[in-house]
Amino acid sequence: MQFQYSLNLNYNTSSVYSISCSNCNKKYICVTERKINTRFQEHIKHIQKRNFKSSAVALHNNNNPSHQIDPSLALKLIEYEPTKFYRKLKETLYTQKCSNKMITNEGWKINPIIATGTYRLLKGSV
Numbered sequence: 001m002q003f004q005y006s007l008n009l010n011y012n013t014s015s016v017y018s019i020s021c022s023n024c025n026k027k028y029i030c031v032t033e034r035k036i037n038t039r040f041q042e043h044i045k046h047i048q049k050r051n052f053k054s055s056a057v058a059l060h061n062n063n064n065p066s067h068q069i070d071p072s073l074a075l076k077l078i079e080y081e082p083t084k085f086y087r088k089l090k091e092t093l094y095t096q097k098c099s100n101k102m103i104t105n106e107g108w109k110i111n112p113i114i115a116t117g118t119y120r121l122l123k124g125s126v
Contacts, residue, residue: 012036016078016090016124019043019057021102023067028056028102029078031091040075056103078124086121093122 017036019028032039046055047069052062061067078094081087092108095101096115110118 012077012080014082014084014087015080016087016094018076018078018094019069019074020076021060021064021067022070022073024064024100026060026100026102027098028060029091029095029098031081031087033084036075036077040071044069044071060102079122089118090122093118094124097122 013035014033015036016029016031017039018030019040020026030039043055043057046052046058047061050058050062052059057069061069079090081090088108092110093115096110097119
């Protein structure tokens, strides 16, 4: 399976990003300190090598063989965040806000009352 895409996200580092399934629109939300395209290519390699322990995207693709990850539509920069703590916090908050996610692990456990109050920190949309 050959993946081609034209997203120019090579310059985005220290970001919260999402990858969406083209068929069911489930989302994988994660963070990276590296270029988003580099991390996305790693997910694609995990799909091709059937390495399901290293990628929730690869696991979703394996569990749903007819589903596709269309690179031109799938990859989305949610928010740039240079500070590691806030990047992880925002990953958790975006994941908790997302009703249609690929994985059930929501990262850090945050009290729902506190989480609701911190949603104002989020600049992007899921």
